[in-house]
Amino acid sequence: MDGLFTISSFLRGINMRNDIIKATEEIVSCSDNGQHPLVYISLKQGSGQCQYCGQKFVRVSAEELSEKLAV
Ligand SMILES: [Zn+2]
Numbered sequence: 001m002d003g004l005f006t007i008s009s010f011l012r013g014i015n016m017r018n019d020i021i022k023a024t025e026e027i028v029s030c031s032d033n034g035q036h037p038l039v040y041i042s043l044k045q046g047s048g049q050c051q052y053c054g055q056k057f058v059r060v061s062a063e064e065l066s067e068k069l070a071v
Helices: 003-016 062-069
Strands: 020-023 025-031 039-042 047-049 055-058
Touching: 039 047
Parallel strands: 020 055
Antiparallel strands: 025 039, 047 055
């Protein structure tokens, strides 16, 4: 059950602005589907937020990401 909850949270994060997107990259880009200029957000501190749309990103290891998807 906990694994299912994690996956649904991850999938919602792709579409919903207020959820956190998990990324393995050190730098992520955001344009809110063209709603604002493309910007790059550094996740070197472990997390970051888009200054235009407020989308939050958190950096995870590849192992952590695949663990949560492979249930
Ligand atoms: Zn954005």
